[in-house]
Amino acid sequence: MEIGLLLLRLTAGLALTAHGAQKLFGWFGGPGLDATGQFFETIGFLPGRRHALMAGLASTGGGLLLALGLFTPIGAALICSVMLVAMAVNIKKGFFAQNGGYEYALVLGVVALSVAFTGPGSLSLDALFGNHLSGTFWGIAALFAGVLGGVFSLIQRRPTSAQQTEIVN
DSSP states (O other): OHHHHHHHHHHHHHHHHHHHHHHHHOGGGOOHHHHHHHHHHHTTOSSHHHHHHHHHHHHHHHHHHHHHTSSHHHHHHHHHHHHHHHHHHHGGGOSOGGGTOSHHHHHHHHHHHHHHHHOOOSSSHHHHHTOOOOSHHHHHHHHHHHHHHHHHHHHTOOOOHHHHHHHHO
16 A cells, blocks of 8 residues: 555655646746746736746645655645646536547646545655644545635636636637
8 A cells, every 4th residue: 555655645745846847947848937927917917927937846745745754734725726726727628638628737736635535645744753643634634725725726717808708709
């Protein structure tokens, strides 16, 4: 079980860390902060650069915390928040990622929350430092904080002119 939790945390956490680094630094073929900010503005997040910075920091930080198994509920909350926003933005494209849907974001968000509920396992920094931050309370706390963070971002979103045209038609 411990090796399984470690593999799950490392895979999801490092994937999210890499996605955040693409946004923040342009690493791994990513666009970097300025281009990501411009994209965020096209989907209604103004100012785009600030929203891109927050999304990049949450993905990178949450991913690292999950991968390391350190303050796991905080990492899960950050990931849940970013993935909730990603799901909301892509919901009209359907479920499947191949069509630009929300499948990938849903899976990563649920993985992070699952680890918050179950705990990161004995092969984690939380275990090494004696942090026992798992179980129903911590899972629900991570879910609640993640939803609050995601909703806070989404209520700041403004429809773009293309989205307004869609609504009218």
